[in-house]
Amino acid sequence: MSRDRFEELVGEALDEVPEELLGLMSNVVILVEDDPPPGENLLGLYEGHALTTRGWDYAGVLPDRILIYRNPILAICDTDDDVVDEVAVTVVHEIAHHFGIDDERLHALGWG
Secondary structure (H helix, E strand, O other): OOHHHHHHHHHHHHHOOOHHHHHHOOOEEEEEEOOOOOOOOOOEEEEOOOHHHOOOOOOOOOOEEEEEEHHHHHHHOOOHHHHHHHHHHHHHHHHHHHOOOOHHHHHHOOOO
C-alpha cells in the first residue's frame, strides 16, 4: 500500500472520531512515519503531555505528537480491509493516550 493511501486511511480514521473529542484535543499533531525508532516494536506512539497532566505551568511547549507507523501495520495485516481496521484502532489508541488513558485501561476497554 502506498504511503499516500495509508495517510488517507489515517485521515479517514480521524473522520470517525466524534467531533466533540477532536474539539477537546489541544496542541497535538498526527503524523505518519514509515518505521518506529530502532529496536521498538510499535504500531503507533504518543509523545507529549497528556491533557490530564497539564497544569497551570503548561505553556510554550512544542505540540504533542501522535505517530502512526506504516510499515509495522502493513506487516501484520493480510488485506487492505485489515489495514483499514488496524489504522483505526491505532489512531484511537494513541488519541486515548492524549486524553490520559493508559494501556491497561485501553486493554480493559477492548482497545488493546
